[in-house]
Each structure stands twice: as structure tokens, then as C-alpha cells.
Amino acid sequence: xxxxxxxxxxxxxxxxxxxxxxxxxxxxxxxxxxxxxxxxxxxxxxxxxxxxxxxxxxxxxxxxxxxxxxxxxxxxxxxxxxxxxxxxxxxxxxxxxxxxxxxxxxxxxxxxxxxxxxxxxxxxxxxxxxxxxxxxxxxxxxxxxxxxxxxxxxxxxxxxxxxxxxxxxxxxxxxxxxxxxxxxxxxxxxxxxxxxxxxxxxxxxxxxxxxxxxxxxxxxxxxxxxxxxxxxxxxxxxxxxxxxxxxxxxxxxxxxxxxxxxxxxxxxxxxxxxxxxxxxxxxxxxxxxxxxxxxxxxxxxxxxxxxxxxxxxxxxxxxxxxxxxxxxxxxxxxxxxxxxxxxxxxxxxxxxxxxxxxxxxxxxxx
Amino acid sequence: xxxxxxxxxxxxxxxxxxxxxxxxxxxxxxxxxxxxxxxxxxxxxxxxxxxxxxxxxxxxxxxxxxxxxxxxxxxxxxxxxxxxxxxxxxxxxxxxxxxxxxxxxxxxxxxxxxxxxxxxxxxxxxxxxxxxxxxxxxxxxxxxxxxxxxxxxxxxxxxxxxxxxxxxxxxxxxxxxxxxxxxxxxxxxxxxxxxxxxxxxxxxxxxxxxxxxxxxxxxxxxxxxxxxxxxxxxxxxxxxxxxxxxxxxxxxxxxxxxxxxxxxxxxxxxxxxxxxxxxxxxxxxxxxxxxxxxxxxxxxxxxxxxxxxxxxxxxxxxxxxxxxxxxxxxxxxxxxxxxxxxxxxxxxxxxxxxxxxxxxxxxxxxxxxxxxxxxxxxxxxxxxxxxxxxxxxxxxxxxxxxxxxxxxxxxxxxxxxxxxxxxxxxxxxxxxxxxxxxxxxxxxxxxxxxxxxxxxxxxxxxxxxxxxxxxxxxxxxxxxxxxxxxxxxxxxxxxxxxxxxxxxxxxxxxxxxxxxxxxxxxxxxxxxxxxxxxxxxx
Numbered sequence: 001x002x003x004x005x006x007x008x009x010x011x012x013x014x015x016x017x018x019x020x021x022x023x024x025x026x027x028x029x030x031x032x033x034x035x036x037x038x039x040x041x042x043x044x045x046x047x048x049x050x051x052x053x054x055x056x057x058x059x060x061x062x063x064x065x066x067x068x069x070x071x072x073x074x075x076x077x078x079x080x081x082x083x084x085x086x087x088x089x090x091x092x093x094x095x096x097x098x099x100x101x102x103x104x105x106x107x108x109x110x111x112x113x114x115x116x117x118x119x120x121x122x123x124x125x126x127x128x129x130x131x132x133x134x135x136x137x138x139x140x141x142x143x144x145x146x147x148x149x150x151x152x153x154x155x156x157x158x159x160x161x162x163x164x165x166x167x168x169x170x171x172x173x174x175x176x177x178x179x180x181x182x183x184x185x186x187x188x189x190x191x192x193x194x195x196x197x198x199x200x201x202x203x204x205x206x207x208x209x210x211x212x213x214x215x216x217x218x219x220x221x222x223x224x225x226x227x228x229x230x231x232x233x234x235x236x237x238x239x240x241x242x243x244x245x246x247x248x249x250x251x252x253x254x255x256x257x258x259x260x261x262x263x264x265x266x267x268x269x270x271x272x273x274x275x276x277x278x279x280x281x282x283x284x285x286x287x288x289x290x291x292x293x294x295x296x297x298x299x300x301x302x303x304x305x306x307x308x309x310x311x312x313x314x315x316x317x318x319x320x321x322x323x324x325x326x327x328x329x330x331x332x333x334x335x336x337x338x339x340x341x342x343x344x345x346x347x348x349x350x351x352x353x354x355x356x357x358x359x360x361x362x363x364x365x366x
Numbered sequence: 367x368x369x370x371x372x373x374x375x376x377x378x379x380x381x382x383x384x385x386x387x388x389x390x391x392x393x394x395x396x397x398x399x400x401x402x403x404x405x406x407x408x409x410x411x412x413x414x415x416x417x418x419x420x421x422x423x424x425x426x427x428x429x430x431x432x433x434x435x436x437x438x439x440x441x442x443x444x445x446x447x448x449x450x451x452x453x454x455x456x457x458x459x460x461x462x463x464x465x466x467x468x469x470x471x472x473x474x475x476x477x478x479x480x481x482x483x484x485x486x487x488x489x490x491x492x493x494x495x496x497x498x499x500x501x502x503x504x505x506x507x508x509x510x511x512x513x514x515x516x517x518x519x520x521x522x523x524x525x526x527x528x529x530x531x532x533x534x535x536x537x538x539x540x541x542x543x544x545x546x547x548x549x550x551x552x553x554x555x556x557x558x559x560x561x562x563x564x565x566x567x568x569x570x571x572x573x574x575x576x577x578x579x580x581x582x583x584x585x586x587x588x589x590x591x592x593x594x595x596x597x598x599x600x601x602x603x604x605x606x607x608x609x610x611x612x613x614x615x616x617x618x619x620x621x622x623x624x625x626x627x628x629x630x631x632x633x634x635x636x637x638x639x640x641x642x643x644x645x646x647x648x649x650x651x652x653x654x655x656x657x658x659x660x661x662x663x664x665x666x667x668x669x670x671x672x673x674x675x676x677x678x679x680x681x682x683x684x685x686x687x688x689x690x691x692x693x694x695x696x697x698x699x700x701x702x703x704x705x706x707x708x709x710x711x712x713x714x715x716x717x718x719x720x721x722x723x724x725x726x727x728x729x730x731x732x733x734x735x736x737x738x739x740x741x742x743x744x745x746x747x748x749x750x751x752x753x754x755x756x757x758x759x760x761x762x763x764x765x766x767x768x769x770x771x772x773x774x775x776x777x778x779x780x781x782x783x784x785x786x787x788x789x790x791x792x793x794x795x796x797x798x799x800x801x802x803x804x805x806x807x808x809x810x811x812x813x814x815x816x817x818x819x820x821x822x823x824x825x826x827x828x829x830x831x832x833x834x835x836x837x838x839x840x841x842x843x844x845x846x847x848x849x850x851x852x853x854x855x856x857x858x859x860x861x862x863x864x865x866x867x868x869x870x871x872x873x874x875x876x877x878x879x880x881x882x883x884x885x886x887x888x889x890x891x892x893x894x895x896x897x898x899x900x901x902x903x904x
Contacts, residue, residue: 068636069476175683176619178548188471228548230686231462234477241479245664246623250684268666366690 039088079103088297097289114290114301117319119259123278128172135169143337149278185232197348219357223364259318265334405431409453454632459624476630481661488599488612507542514566521591522569534622548686572902620683703753710756710824712810716832722797738788749901762806763799803836804845815856833867
């Protein structure tokens with residue numbers, strides 16, 4: 001009896017040992033097949049790539065992703081054929097993606113783009129401020145802590161240099177500052193440039209600006225919406241920091257990507273009292289464009305766009321992905337009546353028109 | 367038994383007091399420490415010295431060794447813009463200047479704001495009540511300027527020409543009174559309210575520790591308000607050293623807020639920088655900063671936990687910052703040459719035999735040249751003699767030579783002519799003879815007291831420069847005795863003493879103490895730099 005058990009134990013031990021060894025050999029093989037892909041990404045998607053679950057899923061597909069965060073507008077200059085150069089880019093916005101594609105073309109690289117996630121531009125605000133906008137016919141409540149913002153009317157008011165305390169029913173926000181939307185610097189940050197695009201379209205009878213002359217003329221007018229802000233941040237997360245922490249006194253209206261307040265609310269299960277979201281009509285989508293420069297990275301772009309688990313995690317970071325009902329489901333409990341489908345979305349002008357407008361605004365900002 | 371407890375108590379007390387001891391650092395001077403190439407070096411402005419203990423916490427939590435170097439506000443900003451920071455990162459109260467300049471933007475690889483504190487006005491409680499500035503009362507910048515003009519608000523503030531805080535306060539007043547509240551241009555700046563506001567600027571300096579020591583001494587009739595960051599004023603109220611607490615006033619039109627961005631300059635240190643920022647914005651560091659430095663956290667979770675440390679119910683309206691450097695420069699030039707209470711001072715200059723040694727005389731002449739416009743660097747422009755200023759040079763050796771007086775014209779061209787006269791005068795200084803230090807100092811005080819009687823609308827001070835000790839005429843005891851006999855007007859004039867060469871440290875410190883002045887050390891640094899530093903206190 002004893003002998004038999006002893007033999008069994010020895011056998012079991014041997015099997016376990018062999019199993020472990022085989023397993024580790026497989027592991028090592030798998031490990032050696034990991035494809036390390038180097039890329040430059042923008043700030044918006046940095047937290048997503050740092051998430052260990054994302055890294056695990058990528059590893060399961062034999063990807064090891066080595067990402068460095070830089071400003072979107074600095075990316076085109078980093079396209080290179082040198083060994084060790086980045087194999088993919090994730091800029092914020094189609095305009096910069098276009099610049100990267102053009103830079104790649106010059107170097108005879110084939111660039112393929114994917115649109116795995118996006119986030120509409122929103123204006124973050126506060127209940128007392130939103131109520132003034134409603135009282136003055138600029139906004140309409142469309143759900144819990146969410147409003148539709150008439151961008152055309154707001155622009156008109158800003159050009160009239162109205163101050164908050166000159167508007168009807170301002171008693172809960174009795175401030176002498178001018179009505180302005182706080183944005184990033186359009187020279188350095190995508191969201192600032194997107195604002196320029198959005199306002200240009202609104203002033204152009206809601207048509208995309210297509211000629212240089214109109215672009216120059218409109219940008220000349222729009223420039224004051226930037227210069228009058230005084231100092232502007234270079235990163236959109238700084239605008240969100242100010243909004244969240246310094247609050248209504250500094251940022252009554254702040255141009256953000258929807259993912260910023262939504263991811264914060266999802267992570268914290270709460271949002272500051274009186275914080276509200278305004279959806280401008282029209283608005284633009286901030287697209288996180290994946291630009292692949294080789295076969296491996298094309299596969300990665302495909303994976304990011306189609307893998308349901310990656311798409312689900314992206315929603316946790318506030319992004320909208322390829323499945324719009326998923327976004328609505330997952331954001332249902334955050335306390336905002338976020339819109340399942342954002343309507344009245346426009347496209348930014350072509351990149352040479354955008355460049356023209358940014359040049360004009362840059363000159364005005366000295 | 368009791369005896370032992372007593373000793374333990376004493377030991378704890380000593381450790382406690384030692385830990386509380388604030389070495390009150392000299393402004394503008396970098397800590398002498400060799401840079402460690404493995405460390406993340408951070409060039410920080412001196413107001414961040416209170417955050418220096420974080421270095422240990424950062425290393426513990428992230429493994430990254432952080433080395434702080436401190437510098438003055440404007441000078442550090444210029445270093446970053448010109449790519450001469452000599453550090454991997456920079457940490458300033460704000461980086462608006464640096465980032466408004468295209469050269470500055472190209473230096474900054476990453477940036478993240480760590481904490482914030484609004485610039486506010488602390489008013490002695492009893493005075494705030496008399497002014498009706500209590501509870502939810504709206505206090506406008508107009509009301510503040512009027513109170514200053516009427517002599518009811520007498521404040522301490524860091525010098526706008528050399529410190530970020532003073533400058534931001536000046537911008538605040540300028541913005542609040544401009545016809546349009548943003549994108550200030552020169553044409554928008556209304557002079558009279560700025561002048562009114564500056565009537566109340568009674569305690570001038572370039573270092574919050576210095577101003578605080580003076581404020582504690584003089585709180586009451588001489589000064590009753592302090593303009594500084596909320597964090598500094600809350601710490602002051604907490605210290606228990608004030609005669610009465612300060613009521614914090616958040617001007618209605620808005621304030622300027624310091625938001626302490628950490629800027630990455632050296633791309634090779636990106637990974638370390640990211641680790642450090644993640645830690646600094648995390649709960650442990652944010653809580654440490656809130657509790658120990660009373661700056662407000664950006665981390666919303668921590669903000670909730672430490673809310674009780676900060677006044678509530680204040681809407682922190684932010685005044686838009688004019689990014690236009692030309693406007694800023696013009697505003698500062700106008701501050702110095704038009705708005706501020708003009709300076710009247712005597713420079714008491716040792717020209718004894720020892721000054722002939724090894725370039726000492728040359729250093730003195732260079733310093734006078736710099737005062738007279740020869741230094742065209744940004745700091746040089748802000749520390750040269752300014753329009754409406756009255757300056758007297760009083761050289762001495764074995765005897766006291768006749769004082770020479772220069773009235774600095776407000777007009778640029780006329781000023782250039784006077785500057786040329788001053789430089790010619792400096793060139794003719796002869797070194798030789800003994801050191802009649804105390805008689806000369808006494809003479810300077812009497813001279814200025816006479817001026818002050820005739821023309822009270824100036825800021826009076828004496829600058830005492832010597833490279834040795836008194837060896838003829840009055841000695842320290844004699845000076846002390848004679849000082850008590852001086853009229854009250856003379857005793858109100860501070861003497862700023864400069865340690866140089868073999869100057870008698872103890873005695874010069876005693877002179878500064880007796881006259882409520884300050885001692886500046888030029889033994890290790892360039893003399894002209896020290897002259898520039900003193901200008902911010904005049």
C-alpha cells in the first residue's frame with residue numbers, strides 16, 4: 001500500500017515537473033515572439049496604453065508596445081526611416097494624421113490609418129453659468145447635467161465683448177470677465193486648432209471653409225477669441241485641471257474632449273457638484289487616428305479597432321469606439337445624460353486651409 | 367523620575383525648535399552643491415524652498431533622485447528661455463512668461479501643473495473690519511486702490527520689478543482698471559488707479575521671509591496688509607507670530623493664480639520626469655504639499671480631504687494674463703519710472719586704501735556703472751536708477767567727502783546724460799586712506815533725514831558699502847550712542863549693508879539690525895549682482 005502510494009507520488013511529481021518545464025519552454029517561445037512596436041502617441045490615449053489590462057491583451061496577441069507621449073503637432077517631424085524609428089503614431093485629429101501621412105509619403109513609407117476611438121468636443125461648464133446661457137437663449141437643457149449649446153449665438157455674444165455681469169439673470173455668476181471659451185493654444189495643441197475650425201465653419205454659414213481667402217479673412221476675425229483669453233495652456237489636460245480644481249471662477253466655459261469629464265466621472269463614480277456638459281451645435285470629433293507604417297502596426301491598428309475587450313477598456317477612458325451602444329451602456333451610471341449619438345458633427349477644413357488659418361492666428365498672437 | 371522626564375522634554379523641545387528653525391535663505395543665491403548627472407536636477411524659484419523636503423519623499427517613492435537648485439524668478443525664467451537653465455527641469459510659480467516666448471516654448475518638452483495658490487491681500491483683521499471688508503462683501507480693486515490712496519491700506523509686497531508676485535499684483539490692478547478686461551495693450555492701461563494703489567506700497571523687498579520679519583515687527587500703524595500667495599498668508603496666520611491675524615481678501619474682479627508647472631527641459635530625462643510628476647500629482651505628495659505648504663492640490667480626491675485647510679466660498683476668478691511681453695516690459699518700466707514711490711538714497715562708499723587692492727575699486731566702479739545704465743540685461747534694466755529717483759554718492763576714507771547728488775530725470779534722453787555724469791564721477795574715485803565708517807553712516811542718515819523733512823514723498827534708504835572695519839572716528843559703541851540722538855525721521859531710514867573684503871560681519875549686521883535694514887553678502891558673489899539685489903529692497 002505504502003509502496004504504491006509512494007510510486008504514485010513520484011509519478012505525479014514527475015508529471016508536474018515535466019508539465020512545468022514544457023510550460024516554461026512554451027512561455028519562453030511565446031516571449032521571444034513578442035513583436036516590439038515603437039510609437040509616438042498623444043496625451044489623450046496615454047492612460048489607455050499604460051493600463052496593464054491593455055498591455056496584457058496586446059501581449060496575448062504577441063505585441064509589446066513601446067510608446068512615448070509627445071504633442072500631436074510635433075509628430076510629423078518624427079517620421080523617419082532610420083532603424084529604431086517609430087513604426088506607428090497616434091495623433092489627435094485627422095489634420096495631424098494627414099501631416100504624418102504626407103511626411104511618410106516623402107520617405108516612400110506606406111501609411112495606413114485606422115480610427116479606433118474618438119471623442120467629440122464639448123464645452124465643460126457649471127450649472128450657474130449654464131442657467132445664464134439658457135436665460136439668454138444660448139443653450140437648452142437636453143438631459144441630466146447636459147445642455148445643447150448654440151455655438152453661433154455664443155460666438156456672436158463673444159464678438160460683442162459681453163461680460164458675464166452684463167447678461168440677463170447673472171446674479172449667480174456675477175463676474176466682470178468677458179464671455180469667452182477657455183481653449184488651448186492653437187499653435188501647439190489640437191483642441192485649440194479644432195476650436196478654430198469649428199468657429200470658422202459657424203461663421204461661414206455652417207459651410208466648411210474651402211478657399212484660402214475666406215480662411216484668412218475668417219481667421220483674422222477669430223484671432224481675438226484666442227488673444228483675448230491671454231495666456232493659453234499647451235495641453236488640454238491643463239484646461240481640465242483648471243476646470244476641475246480652480247473651478248468656475250477660472251473656467252466658466254472650457255473646451256475639452258468629452259472623454260476627459262466622462263473618464264473622470266467613471267473612475268471617481270462622481271463629478272463635482274454643479275459641473276455640467278454643453279454639447280456645441282455643431283461640433284467636431286476629436287479622432288484618435290492610428291497611423292501604421294508597416295505590416296505589424298497595421299495588425300495592431302486593426303486589433304485596436306475591432307477587439308471588443310480593448311474597445312470596452314477605451315470606453316472606461318471615456319472614448320467612443322466603433323460600438324455606440326456600448327458607450328451609452330457603460331456611461332449610463334456616471335450622472336451625465338451623455339448622448340448616445342452626437343448629431344450635427346462637421347469635418348475640419350482641409351489641412352492647407354487649416355494651416356493658413358493657424359498662420360493668421362499665430363501672427364495675431366505675435 | 368521627574369528629572370528624567372524633564373530632560374526628555376527638553377531634548378524633544380530642542381529637536382522641535384531645531385526642526386522649526388527657518389534658515390531664512392539669501393534670495394537669488396544657488397545652493398552650492400555639485401550637480402549629480404544621475405539625478406533629475408530642477409531649477410526652482412526661491413519661493414519653492416518649502417517644497418524641498420519632497421526630494422526625499424520622491425526618491426523613496428519613485429527611486430528618482432531629485433536635486434533642487436534655486437534662483438530668482440525673472441532671472442530663472444530668462445535662463446530657461448535662453449536655454450541656459452543648466453537643469454533637467456524647471457519648477458516655477460508660473461510659466462506664463464516662459465511659454466509665451468517661442469524660444470521658451472521650444473525649450474519645454476513636457477509640462478504639468480502641480481498645485482496652485484491665488485495671489486491675495488491679507489489685511490489686519492481689525493482694519494478689515496473698519497473697512498467693512500468682512501464676510502461676503504465684494505471688495506473691488508477700485509476699493510483697494512482707494513483705501514491705499516487714503517492711507518488706510520499700507521501693505522508689504524515683493525518688488526514687481528524682480529518678483530513674480532509683485533508683478534502679478536501690478537498686472538491685476540492694471541487689468542481690473544482697463545476698459546476691457548483682457549488682452550491688455552499699453553493704450554488700455556490707466557495710470558491713475560495704479561498710482562493710487564502704489565501709494566499704499568510701504569514695505570518693499572524681494573524675499574517673502576524678509577518681508578515677513580519686517581511685517582511682524584511693524585504690523586499696526588506702519589503696515590496693515592500683506593500681498594502674497596494665499597499659501598504664504600495662511601502659513602503666517604498659522605504661525606501665531608502676528609499681532610493679529612490677517613483677513614484674506616479675494617478681489618472681486620479676480621486674482622492671478624500661481625499654478626506651479628513642472629517643466630521638462632532635458633528630453634533624455636523624460637522617463638524620470640514622468641515618474642516624478644505622477645508622484646507629485648498623486649495622493650501622498652499632494653496631501654504633503656497641502657498640509658505643509660498650504661498650496662491647493664490639483665488632485666480632486668486630495669482636494670476633498672484637505673478642504674478644511676482653505677477658506678471656502680471664494681470664487682477664484684482668474685484675471686486673464688497678458689501674454690504680450692512688450693506690454694509687461696512697458697508696465698514694469700512705467701512702474702519704475704512713473705508709478706512707484708520714487709527712491710531717495712545715499713550710497714556710502716568706502717574708498718579707503720584697501721579698496722585699491724586686487725580689483726576691488728574696479729568692482730565698485732562697475733557696480734556704479736551698472737546702476738547708471740551700463741547693464742542691458744533684463745535684470746540690469748530693472749535695477750538701474752529710475753526716473754524721478756534721487757541718489758547721493760557719499761565717498762569716505764580718512765575723511766568724509768562732500769556728497770554728490772544726482773536727480774534722475776523721467777525723460778529717457780535726459781536720463782542718459784545724467785547716467786554719463788555718474789559714470790564719469792565713478793571713474794574719478796580715488797582709493798586711499800583709513801576707514802571712517804561710522805561717521806560717514808551717521809552723516810548719510812542726517813543728510814537723508816533733512817531731505818525727508820522737505821520731501822516726504824520718497825522711499826528713503828542708505829546703502830553702506832565697505833571692505834573693512836571702522837578704524838578712525840566713531841566706533842560701534844559711539845555710533846550706537848549717536849544713533850539714539852538722531853531725530854525720529856533719521857531713525858526710520860533703513861541701512862542696507864554690504865559685506866565685502868574684510869568687512870566686519872558682526873558690526874555690519876548690527877548696523878542693519880539697529881536701523882531695520884538688511885545685510886547683503888558680496889564676499890562670494892559679484893559685487894554688481896549684490897547692488898542689483900539691494901535695489902529690490904529700496
